[in-house]
Amino acid sequence: MQNGTDQRWDIFCRIVDNFGDIGVCWRLSQQLANTHQLPIRLFIDDLETAKKIIPGYQPELGTQIINHVEIWAWPNDDDAIQPAEVVFETFSCGIPQRYLSAMQPHTKWVNLEYLSAEKWIDEFHALPSPQASGLSRHFFFPGFTEATGGLIREPNIVAHDDAYKTNLAEQTLKISLFAYPNAPIEDLLKILQTSQQNTVVYVPSSSILPQVESFLGITQSNPNETYLRDKLHIKMLPFLSQDDYDT
Known part of the structure; x- marks a missing residue:
């Protein structure tokens, strides 16, 4: 083509x-x-x-x-x-x-x-x-080998990724959490809570909020608020456009 x-x-x-x-x-x-x-x-x-x-x-x-x-x-x-x-x-x-x-x-x-x-x-x-x-x-079929269609990548994504990986061991682990409601979210958060590494979990407004709130022991979370559990930081995000989320 x-x-x-x-x-x-x-x-x-x-x-x-x-x-x-x-x-x-x-x-x-x-x-x-x-x-x-x-x-x-x-x-x-x-x-x-x-x-x-x-x-x-x-x-x-x-x-x-x-x-x-x-x-x-x-x-x-x-x-x-x-x-x-x-x-x-x-x-x-x-x-x-x-x-x-x-x-x-x-x-x-x-x-x-x-x-x-x-x-x-x-x-x-x-x-x-x-x-x-x-x-x-x-x-x-998109994929990860030369026999597939490859991936959608912005022109600067490799340089951005290389910069992020610099001294990665010294950085806080950052996770963007997005899943279906039946995923074992609370089990994952419990594991991260007991980790020796500082972890920040970003939680966009989505269908998994009830599970995250249950883990935190609250009935309703607030967008842009951060909740601390040991070395686990849970950052609630409002719904973002694709551009804002990428940023």
């Missing part, structure tokens, strides 16, 4: 849970638009959830361009939208039928799969899946 500003790219995103879908799609869209100068349209089905992670996004204004990405609402069946030359279906979210019917034989249709370190994805990355319509959908 060749890059080129003469090719338009469409990315379809359905938000299921925990902001992972929109987080990946928004990061991918920005990377393609800003690092590779590609014209990107991002179609999202849950605009109210999306605005929590995209700074400045206001769904009531309709289609918007933010950080060089054109953000659209998920198409209805009666929306006549000209398909792009490259179409990304993320995490097998499906493509609206009318849009799919309008796709041409030369359209590059890619299904972005979940990141995995399993060995089998080396063999399945980039394989085609012929469709009854005559189109082929290719599977894109």
